[in-house]
Amino acid sequence: MPYRRLPNTDQARLRALQTAIQMADKQEFSSQVISFKTINEARAYLTVFEKQLIHYQQCLDNQISANKRYQQIVHNARLYISHFIQVLNLSVIRGDIKKEHKIFYHLDPNIHTVPDLTTEGALLQWGKSIIDGENERVRNGGLPIYNPAIAKVQVHYEVFKEYKSTQKLHQNTTNRTWEELVSIREKGDSVILDIWNQVEARYKDEKPYSKLQKCRQFGLVYYYRKGEKEITPQDDVE
Numbered sequence: 515m516p517y518r519r520l521p522n523t524d525q526a527r528l529r530a531l532q533t534a535i536q537m538a539d540k541q542e543f544s545s546q547v548i549s550f551k552t553i554n555e556a557r558a559y560l561t562v563f564e565k566q567l568i569h570y571q572q573c574l575d576n577q578i579s580a581n582k583r584y585q586q587i588v589h590n591a592r593l594y595i596s597h598f599i600q601v602l603n604l605s606v607i608r609g610d611i612k613k614e615h616k617i618f619y620h621l622d623p624n625i626h627t628v629p630d631l632t633t634e635g636a637l638l639q640w641g642k643s644i645i646d647g648e649n650e651r652v653r654n655g656g657l658p659i660y661n662p663a664i665a666k667v668q669v670h671y672e673v674f675k676e677y678k679s680t681q682k683l684h685q686n687t688t689n690r691t692w693e694e695l696v697s698i699r700e701k702g703d704s705v706i707l708d709i710w711n712q713v714e715a716r717y718k719d720e721k722p723y724s725k726l727q728k729c730r731q732f733g734l735v736y737y738y739r740k741g742e743k744e745i746t747p748q749d750d751v752e
Contacts, residue, residue, distance in 0.1 A: 619647030
């Protein structure tokens with residue numbers, strides 16, 4: 515006899531519960547295969563499980579959609595911060611700005627390359643340093659840099675910070691709904707196990723092929739071991 519295996523995906527759990535409930539709806543009181551108590555428990559659980567699955571998928575879709583917009587915002591912030599630093603460095607090289615003034619921005623006066631901006635943490639750090647540094651230099655009598663103006667850089671930096679917080683909220687919500695889904699799976703697996711045990715017990719005296727077919731009608735899933743002979747209608751005749 516092949517071995518059975520409980521569902522290991524949410525869609526398989528749904529199919530197992532839905533199939534069992536559909537079959538139970540056809541059974542007569544005098545010849546019930548699954549107890550009414552178990553079926554009622556399965557119905558109640560299925561309602562909760564389907565609702566949680568839909569909620570999780572909605573949260574995940576929202577996160578994915580927001581992330582597409584967020585990646586563009588990160589790109590814009592990195593572009594403007596990098597561009598501003600490049601313009602600042604060129605101004606220092608030309609002598610328009612004293613190289614010592616780069617200290618306002620926490621930049622090395624003798625290095626004229628753009629810092630690594632590949633991480634979001636670096637964008638947060640350097641965006642703040644550049645904005646604060648430009649404002650401090652201008653307060654000390656320096657002429658503001660244009661193209662891009664620091665106000666433009668700040669707009670993209672603030673939008674980036676805002677969306678970063680929003681994206682974190684999306685991620686937290688998705689993670690929370692996932693954890694809630696995981697926590698209720700155990701209950702579902704115990705309900706399915708109870709159903710399958712009752713079905714197998716009901717047909718335990720059937721011949722091999724008949725038993726296999728009747729159990730499968732209730733959603734039980736069987737797997738043959740490597741090299742195991744497949745059960746056929748002929749096995750019920752022998």
